[in-house]
Every structure is written in C-alpha cells, then in structure tokens.
Amino acid sequence: MPCPDRLLREDGADFERLVHQALNCAEIRQALRRTRGVVNAEQLRTLAMRASAEIAASATAEYAAYLRRRMAAAAAQPWPPGSTxxxxxxxxxxxxxxxxxxxxxxxxxxxxxxxxxxxxxxxxxxxxxxxxxxxxxxxxxxxxxxxxxxxxxxxxxxxxTPSGPGAPPLADPAVAHARAVWQATLWERGLLPFLRRQLAAPCGPTPVTVPPGRPERLTVADASAHPRRDGG
Incomplete structure (x- = not known):
C-alpha cells in the first residue's frame, strides 16, 4: 500500500485531541508561563493544526504500517447481517x-x-x-x-451498520499495537518538537503558511488519544 500523504477523514479528530493533550502537558504549560503572555495556548493550537503536514511527516512510516494493519483486520472481519x-x-x-x-x-x-x-x-x-x-x-x-x-x-x-470503512477495529491486538507505535512516534518526533521550536523562537511563534489554493487540511497521521506525559 503506498504511503498516504493525507490523514483519512476519521483520523482528523484524533490528531486534534493529541494537540490538546500536548498543550496541557506539564512541559508545555511551564514553557507557556515563561513567555509571560507573549504566546498563549490557543495560538499554539492554531499553529499546530495549520502545520499538521510538517508534524505528521515525522510518523509517515508508522502511519502507513498502522493503516495496513487496520485494513487487513477490517478485511478479515465477517460480513455483518444484512451487509452482504x-x-x-x-x-x-x-x-x-x-x-x-x-x-x-x-x-x-x-x-x-x-x-x-x-x-x-x-x-x-x-x-x-x-x-x-x-x-x-x-x-x-x-x-x-x-x-x-x-x-x-x-x-x-x-x-x-458498521462504522465507516476506515474505522479502526481496535479489538485486534496487532492494530492496537500499530496505533500505539504510531502515536508515540508522532508525539515524540513531531508534535512536541514543533511546540518547543515555537516556544523557543526569540520573536514568538513562526507563522505557518498554507500553499495558495489548498485548503487547510490535516495531513498524514491519525493521532488518537495518546497517554499524557509529564502529568498532562
């Protein structure tokens, strides 16, 4: 399966939840307090959502592996009554x-x-x-x-009626494991480093631009409810 360059629709809300958790973890809250109001959480949230392509690219391989597991598990499930x-x-x-x-x-x-x-x-x-x-x-x-x-x-x-075709059958241990690996990678390599860079910028957060003619959409990575770190 080729690696997707955009989030599937059902994964967008999960990415947003992960951003919310990161903004509420102890490290980011402390860094926000040190800015003395120059930067606030809502600004960081907006920047993170606009920079979803950059953030999600850190876990491209893990997301592709998760999707493969998810699709295989969905294909192996029996037809529910009335769906044949x-x-x-x-x-x-x-x-x-x-x-x-x-x-x-x-x-x-x-x-x-x-x-x-x-x-x-x-x-x-x-x-x-x-x-x-x-x-x-x-x-x-x-x-x-x-x-x-x-x-x-x-x-x-x-x-x-079953949920959408891309809905993850998380009862499958292999799918759950692939999802956890992908979430951890996205959290460690993508989201937290991005927020740290924005908070460390001497002139405040760097504006994120979206190419002309393209909607502001989430790209590559389903980030479902990652366990909070550092008390977040």
Whole structure:
C-alpha cells in the first residue's frame, strides 16, 4: 500500500485531541508561563493544526504500517447481517415496500370507507356498504402495520451498520499495537518538537503558511488519544 500523504477523514479528530493533550502537558504549560503572555495556548493550537503536514511527516512510516494493519483486520472481519449483496438487496426491497405500501393502502382505506359509509347512509345497499367499510379498515390496518415494520427495519439496519470503512477495529491486538507505535512516534518526533521550536523562537511563534489554493487540511497521521506525559 503506498504511503498516504493525507490523514483519512476519521483520523482528523484524533490528531486534534493529541494537540490538546500536548498543550496541557506539564512541559508545555511551564514553557507557556515563561513567555509571560507573549504566546498563549490557543495560538499554539492554531499553529499546530495549520502545520499538521510538517508534524505528521515525522510518523509517515508508522502511519502507513498502522493503516495496513487496520485494513487487513477490517478485511478479515465477517460480513455483518444484512451487509452482504443479497442482504442489501432484501433491505432495499423492504425499504421500497415500506415507502410505497403505507400511502397506497391509506388512500385505498380512505376511498373504501368513504364509499362504504356513503352507501350506508344514502342507499339501501347495506351488504355492499359493509363490505366496503371492512375493506377500508383492513387497508388502514395494513398501512399501519407496514409503516411500523418499515420503521423497525430501519432502526435495526442502523444498529447493525458498521462504522465507516476506515474505522479502526481496535479489538485486534496487532492494530492496537500499530496505533500505539504510531502515536508515540508522532508525539515524540513531531508534535512536541514543533511546540518547543515555537516556544523557543526569540520573536514568538513562526507563522505557518498554507500553499495558495489548498485548503487547510490535516495531513498524514491519525493521532488518537495518546497517554499524557509529564502529568498532562
């Protein structure tokens, strides 16, 4: 698998959490106090998020290894119920029926009831009127049952739908280990050195520029909740 040059979408929030933890560790808090207000934590947070490419590049190899483990573990997992092609086809058919049957049955119920009660009040055809009324209430019952069944099916499908394709199956020990290695590398080689450089700059933090025409996006490295260091 080629090494990615951008974070996967589901890893962006984890990078931000790691930045938050670094800004709250004892070393960075003490360094911020020594600046006597020249630099604050929010400025450092903004700089770190804008410099995510530089920070994440320190753990490129570890991130690629983590992604390989994660993808292999996800591929090895069995298909959940309803997620196979046949299961998805049945789910789609059920969704179509749940969308079409209730309104059609409701319209039929209204027509039958209107005709039935109308005949009962205006003519002597009681037998036909009662048949139409029975058909109307039956259609109304069918509409309600199908609507309820469709709602239950949707809730059940949502409950068993797995998380996104890139979501890490962390129950796998190999995936958890690869993630921990990658996080530690990102923390030690990327994030803390970057914050130290910004705090040591004699004129304050160095502005981070983003190339024109490119959005400010996180790049290469999922940084999920790293254990805090130095009491952070």
């Amino acid at each position: 092609p046949a299961g998805r086809g049945r789910a789609q058919l059920a969704a179509i029926l749940a969308a079409l049957v209730p309104p059609l049955a409701g319209v039929a119920a209204a027509v039958f009831l209107l005709l039935g009660y109308g005949l009962e009040l205006t003519t002597g055809q009681l037998e036909l009127a009662r048949s139409l009324v029975i058909a109307g209430w039956t259609s109304a019952l069918v509409s309600a049952v199908v609507a309820l069944g469709g709602a239950i099916a949707l809730v059940a499908a949502a409950a068993r």
